[in-house]
Amino acid sequence: MTGPNEKKAPKPTITKKSYAQAFKTNILSSIEDVIRVKEAFPTLLADNVEKMLKAKNSSGGTKKPKINMTTREQSRREVIIPMTKTNAKLIVNSAHIHISNVNKCLRNSKSDIFADFIQYNINEIIIMTNKPASDLDLSTIEKYLKNVQNVNPDSIESSCLSKSKLYMKIIGLLYLSELGVMSPDIIEDILKDLHLFKNVTLASKPQVIKALSKSDKAVV
Numbered sequence: 001m002t003g004p005n006e007k008k009a010p011k012p013t014i015t016k017k018s019y020a021q022a023f024k025t026n027i028l029s030s031i032e033d034v035i036r037v038k039e040a041f042p043t044l045l046a047d048n049v050e051k052m053l054k055a056k057n058s059s060g061g062t063k064k065p066k067i068n069m070t071t072r073e074q075s076r077r078e079v080i081i082p083m084t085k086t087n088a089k090l091i092v093n094s095a096h097i098h099i100s101n102v103n104k105c106l107r108n109s110k111s112d113i114f115a116d117f118i119q120y121n122i123n124e125i126i127i128m129t130n131k132p133a134s135d136l137d138l139s140t141i142e143k144y145l146k147n148v149q150n151v152n153p154d155s156i157e158s159s160c161l162s163k164s165k166l167y168m169k170i171i172g173l174l175y176l177s178e179l180g181v182m183s184p185d186i187i188e189d190i191l192k193d194l195h196l197f198k199n200v201t202l203a204s205k206p207q208v209i210k211a212l213s214k215s216d217k218a219v220v
């Protein structure tokens with residue numbers, strides 16, 4: 001019993017942990033993860049809890065970055081005009097003027113292409129167009145360049161589009177035939193007579209070897 005003047009002993013304070021803030025987070029983690037973080041860091045704000053859990057979830061499933069690789073094919077929009085280095089530099093030094101004049105010539109020939117820029121290469125210039133040029137376009141461009149002042153027209157060769165370089169292997173030929181020992185010159189003569197190779201230019205001399213030292217077969 002207690003007297004009238006005696007104060008009642010205060011009831012022990014029971015600290016209850018509130019997780020009200022944790023339910024406000026817009027995360028996909030389970031409630032158990034949220035509670036676990038709040039138990040470890042009672043004073044942590046909800047925004048910080050969300051950041052921690054996002055960092056945890058994202059680190060576990062981090063994927064290695066993929067490398068996107070592309071290969072550039074030769075552009076058929078490149079008009080190549082072989083010429084001497086002196087002429088090429090002379091044209092490129094006034095590229096803005098020549099681009100304008102080339103486009104004027106193309107418009108006069110009723111062409112629907114136009115030149116974007118001129119680029120200098122070893123013993124040639126390359127004119128980039130908006131789309132592949134026709135034979136008439138190539139002739140128009142070549143004719144204009146040959147009439148440029150101080151340019152030697154005899155040193156300017158026929159213009160062409162960029163070409164693909166391919167490797168070809170020929171097997172099953174006799175190393176020694178009625179034509180004699182198979183040689184690069186014989187191969188070139190045969191290819192020239194084939195319709196399949198009508199528009200093909202050899203980038204280098206064919207190489208002829210024997211398939212085996214004791215074999216009568218050749219590989220080109």
